[in-house]
Amino acid sequence: MAEEKKKKAINFREMSTCDATVQMLEKAAADGVETAFTRAAEMKACPIGADSACCKHCSMGPCRLNPKDPYSKVGVCGATIDTIAARNFARMVVSGAAAHTDHGMSMLDVFREVVSGHLTEYKIKDEEKLRSVAESVGIETAEREVLDIAKDLYKELERTYTQVEGEIPFAKRVPEKTAENWRKLGIMPRGAMRELMETMHRTHMGVDQDYDNIAKQFSRTALSDGWGGSMVATEISDILFGTPKPLVAGVNMGFLKEDHVNVIVHGHEPNMFESMIDAVNDPANIDKAKAAGAKGINLLGMCCSGAEVLSRHGVPHAGNFMSTEAIIATGAVDAMGVDVQCIKQALAPLSECYGTKFVTTNPRAHIEGAIHVELDEHDPRKCVDRIVDMAIERFRSARPERIVIPQRRDMGIHGFSHEYVNYMLGGSFRGSYVPLNDNIINGRIRGVAGVVGCTNPRVKHDYVHVECVKELIRNDVLVVQTGCSQISLAKAGLMKPDAAVLAGDGLREVCETVGMPPVLGLGSCVDNSRILIACAEMVKTGGLGESIADLPVAGAAPEWMSEKAISIGQYFVASGVYTIFGVTFPTLETTKFHKLLFDGLQSQYGLGKWDFAVDPIEMAQKMIAHIDERREALGITGERERKLASMDDRRAI
Numbered sequence: 125m126a127e128e129k130k131k132k133a134i135n136f137r138e139m140s141t142c143d144a145t146v147q148m149l150e151k152a153a154a155d156g157v158e159t160a161f162t163r164a165a166e167m168k169a170c171p172i173g174a175d176s177a178c179c180k181h182c183s184m185g186p187c188r189l190n191p192k193d194p195y196s197k198v199g200v201c202g203a204t205i206d207t208i209a210a211r212n213f214a215r216m217v218v219s220g221a222a223a224h225t226d227h228g229m230s231m232l233d234v235f236r237e238v239v240s241g242h243l244t245e246y247k248i249k250d251e252e253k254l255r256s257v258a259e260s261v262g263i264e265t266a267e268r269e270v271l272d273i274a275k276d277l278y279k280e281l282e283r284t285y286t287q288v289e290g291e292i293p294f295a296k297r298v299p300e301k302t303a304e305n306w307r308k309l310g311i312m313p314r315g316a317m318r319e320l321m322e323t324m325h326r327t328h329m330g331v332d333q334d335y336d337n338i339a340k341q342f343s344r345t346a347l348s349d350g351w352g353g354s355m356v357a358t359e360i361s362d363i364l365f366g367t368p369k370p371l372v373a374g375v376n377m378g379f380l381k382e383d384h385v386n387v388i389v390h391g392h393e394p395n396m397f398e399s400m401i402d403a404v405n406d407p408a409n410i411d412k413a414k415a416a417g418a419k420g421i422n423l424l425g426m427c428c429s430g431a432e433v434l435s436r437h438g439v440p441h442a443g444n445f446m447s448t449e450a451i452i453a454t455g456a457v458d459a460m461g462v463d464v465q466c467i468k469q470a471l472a473p474l475s476e477c478y479g480t481k482f483v484t485t486n487p488r489a490h491i492e493g494a495i496h497v498e499l500d501e502h503d504p505r506k507c508v509d510r511i512v513d514m515a516i517e518r519f520r521s522a523r524p525e526r527i528v529i530p531q532r533r534d535m536g537i538h539g540f541s542h543e544y545v546n547y548m549l550g551g552s553f554r555g556s557y558v559p560l561n562d563n564i565i566n567g568r569i570r571g572v573a574g575v576v577g578c579t580n581p582r583v584k585h586d587y588v589h590v591e592c593v594k595e596l597i598r599n600d601v602l603v604v605q606t607g608c609s610q611i612s613l614a615k616a617g618l619m620k621p622d623a624a625v626l627a628g629d630g631l632r633e634v635c636e637t638v639g640m641p642p643v644l645g646l647g648s649c650v651d652n653s654r655i656l657i658a659c660a661e662m663v664k665t666g667g668l669g670e671s672i673a674d675l676p677v678a679g680a681a682p683e684w685m686s687e688k689a690i691s692i693g694q695y696f697v698a699s700g701v702y703t704i705f706g707v708t709f710p711t712l713e714t715t716k717f718h719k720l721l722f723d724g725l726q727s728q729y730g731l732g733k734w735d736f737a738v739d740p741i742e743m744a745q746k747m748i749a750h751i752d753e754r755r756e757a758l759g760i761t762g763e764r765e766r767k768l769a770s771m772d773d774r775r776a777i
């Protein structure tokens with residue numbers, strides 16, 4: 125009874141600024157089903173775990189230290205708070221980096237099979253990109269056949285994973301001064317498998333027990349993700365499925381159609397989705413849907429799978445991570461096909477409640493209660509056609525009595541890439557980053573911020589992303605985005621060119637001249653590698669220092685939740701970028717390890733640094749303060765008008 129009362133007291137308006145999500149959370153509650161929002165409200169996060177003050181690396185423990193007095197105790201083996209927190213952090217990096225690199229390796233597997241002629245379902249779609257990626261890693265391309273280049277590129281990129289000595293191939297893209305610093309510190313990644321293995325070894329009981337040395341190794345591991353696994357995932361996906369170019373596309377649940385068979389793809393690897401696009405456009409499948417009484421088949425994306433095809437093909441996106449359960453609660457989803465990462469286990473029982481066919485397709489990710497139909501890349505249509513069949517069957521015979529589709533459709537421009545930024549600002553005949561650098565130097569653009577990452581029920585859904593980005597553009601900071609954050613801002617209407625009115629005078633002038641929005645969506649989470657490449661291009665173009673650490677840029681993950689976010693944060697920090705996270709941070713402020721992350725990596729080692737704030741305005745202000753510090757060091761503060769206002773003034777705007 126007490127439990128019942130607690131559930132009724134939840135005010136979903138306080139949990140999300142997404143109207144459609146709130147409406148569906150209320151429906152789910154009325155339908156008597158739980159969601160992550162209700163579970164988070166009922167389950168307090170473990171305070172010792174949140175501070176990373178516990179260790180369960182061996183059975184002499186688990187050992188819990190006292191977060192209020194972290195140096196008062198050590199673990200049974202003698203491990204200090206710094207060792208324990210550094211090891212925990214390292215293992216988060218390993219897990220996140222492994223997710224991205226394994227995803228990248230899957231894409232490389234597909235590429236190998238395409239190049240060797242064993243897989244005919246996919247093709248090399250973007251030959252120009254193939255050539256430019258090959259050239260960037262030193263492969264000769266002049267007067268060579270596409271397939272020859274592709275075979276060499278496969279062999280070269282395989283080293284990203286398997287190499288035991290030497291430097292990963294994309295180290296060639298890193299600005300020289302940044303790479304030199306990595307070599308000096310011993311954090312230039314070798315191969316991802318080696319780095320992941322070594323970090324797991326070093327964090328075993330009784331191995332590396334010096335937080336500083338552990339931090340160097342998890343930096344190297346994270347770099348093997350950002351400049352390795354993630355970058356391979358992005359580049360190979362572009363080569364196989366096309367490099368995104370800006371297009372108008374829609375986001376939100378209003379794209380579900382009651383009179384159509386609705387199919388959603390959720391996860392991260394783009395290949396299943398690409399095949400699903402073929403399946404839903406196949407006249408034979410459309411005829412089957414019509415025979416079942418539907419007007420057609422309607423395909424939507426979700427999370428990062430959705431962000432990839434939103435960028436490449438303009439397929440509508442239903443919602444980000446904290447909307448996934450709400451979307452099922454519409455009752456309108458006939459089938460959901462999933463592959464890997466960020467797929468809540470709760471989606472399986474929830475789908476059962478609403479009769480949605482919930483289908484796992486990847487051998488790495490079965491979910492109890494889901495239907496498993498494995499995707500074989502050599503014959504992907506077999507899997508996706510079965511999902512379509514199940515969706516049609518559910519439409520015909522098992523739709524719930526009440527379907528509610530929130531009528532929100534948010535249009536915007538998606539599909540920017542570092543290649544397109546080059547073209548957009550420089551024009552087709554003089555594509556370059558010079559205009560971007562010039563506008564930063566002359567102060568119209570104060571700096572560039574990457575605002576990325578998850579949504580999380582521990583903070584108000586979408587709110588922290590949106591308010592942080594608004595504050596940044598208001599202060600002339602150009603924002604680039606990926607992942608779930610991009611979807612938050614798309615729903616808030618900031619991906620449209622007319623959102624330039626919300627920008628400061630300088631940024632607005634640039635946006636209006638070029639016709640671009642002040643917030644540029646670059647795709648999925650592995651596409652954070654596009655931001656790294658853009659940073660490298662800014663350094664190489666000149667005028668903004670010699671290393672990434674010199675650039676007036678900053679990164680943020682305002683509502684992060686996944687270990688992948690920690691790996692991403694760490695590879696940005698190790699690349700030289702000031703990076704701020706919200707929600708919570710897994711260190712204790714009073715410890716040496718915390719000080720290393722939040723100061724020492726920058727001051728002692730010339731890398732970037734971590735920071736933390738929960739409030740979106742404070743978060744943006746801290747990013748702006750860092751950007752201004754960098755401008756000052758570069759001597760480009762110039763005459764630009766600086767809008768200084770108190771925090772209260774800014775909140776009042």
Ligand code: BF8
Pocket residue numbers: 392427428445465466576577578579607608609648649650685686688689
């Ligand atoms: O890789 S932003 S919730 S969907 S982890 Fe997951 Fe976070 Fe979304 Fe994609 Ni990225």
Ligand code: SF4
Pocket residue numbers: 179180181182183184185186187198199200201202203208329330
């Ligand atoms: Fe405790 Fe040390 Fe074992 Fe960790 S490794 S559980 S701190 S004894």
